[in-house]
Structure formats: C-alpha cells, structure tokens
Amino acid sequence: MNYLWAFMILAGILFSACNGTLPAVTNAALDSAKEAVTLCITMMGVMSFWVGLMKVAEESGIIAGLSKKLRPFLRFLFPEVPKTHVANQYIATNMIANIFGLGWAATPAGLKAMEALQELNLEECKHAGATEKRAPDIATTAMCNFLILNISSLQLIPVNIIAYRGQYGSANPTAIVGPALAATICSTLAAVLFCKVANVRKRH
Secondary structure (H helix, E strand, O other), X not given: OHHHHHHHHHHHHHXXXXXXXXXXXXXXXXXXXXXHHHHHHXXXXXHHHHHHHHHHHHHOOHHHHHHHHHHHXXXXXXXXXXXXXXXXXXXXXXXXXXXXXXXXXXXXXXXHHXXXXXXXXXXXXXXXXXXXXXXXXXXXXXXXXXXXXXXHOOOOOOHHHHHHHHHOOOOOHHHHHHHHHHHXXXXXXHHHHHHHHHHHHHHO
C-alpha cells in the first residue's frame, strides 16, 4: 500500500507539472490539509459526546441489561463459547456499540473479545486430544464468526456518516438513517446466514 500511494502521488505531481497545473495541486493540498484538521475537530466533538453517552449507559446498567437480552442471540451464534465466559460480555458490548454507530467505543470491546476468545482457544488446545487438530495460532470458528458479524454491523444510528454529511453542508444529514438501516440489516442477515452455513459445512 505504501508503494501504491507513493506511485499515485508522484504520478499526480508529474501529470500536473506536464499540464501546467502544479499551482492548483499545491493549493488543493493546502486546502485539504486545512479541511482535514477541521473535520478532525468536528469528529472529536461527536466522538466525545457519543462515547460519553456509552460510558453513562455502561455505568447506569443499561449496557448490562441489553447484554442479557442478547444472550440467546449469542448462544445461537457462538454455541462453543461457555455461557459464563467473559468473551460473551465483550462481544455483547461490541455489538451494542456498533448498533448505535459508536465504532470508537466498539473497537476496544472488540479487541477484548478477541483476546478472551484466544484465551479460550489456548485452554482448549491444552486439553485437546491427540486426534484433535487444534492450533493456537489459527483463528477459531468463534473468532471468524465474530469478525464477520463485526464487519457486517447492524447500525440504527450511523453517527460517523451523519457527522460527515453535516460537516460538508448536507441539507439533511440524517436522511442516511433509513438507507443505512436497510443496508446493515441485509448485511447482518447475510453474515449470520453465512456463518451458520459455514459452521455446518465445517462440522460435516
């Protein structure tokens, strides 16, 4: 990727130099740098607000209550993860954050979930029989399922896109909510279907 980006930048500079538009490229680079700083400041405010709300929900017990509601869904998707294992809590927190469009809050929980799933994998590798093919450096079915579901990510409120649209002058930034909800419902259903079919094929 580094080579690709370097090639694209150099090609753009050479093309503009050959066509006499180098000053326009310089102005565009400066304007883009200024715009990037402004966007970062805007997104920092949005991120602080929503992550703060997530923390309040966590401290007030709302996240714990929603996690309990997700237990049947988690058992359906991750039957190999013990009911009392801490990975379930991290997976639920990650899903809830993603549903509310809080990708920044979802990332730490997702990393913790993967760490917990890896610890479970290591424990199972230690107790695996000689005929079982288990390797601690290979992702388990639960890890793969979690990654696929995390990427498909059902979202009720696409906070990032709303903030971007507002930053760039959209007359109605929240108009994306309906299409985004429909798209993420389809992607999540496709992810769940894929995981279950892949798991059945793996067992057989």
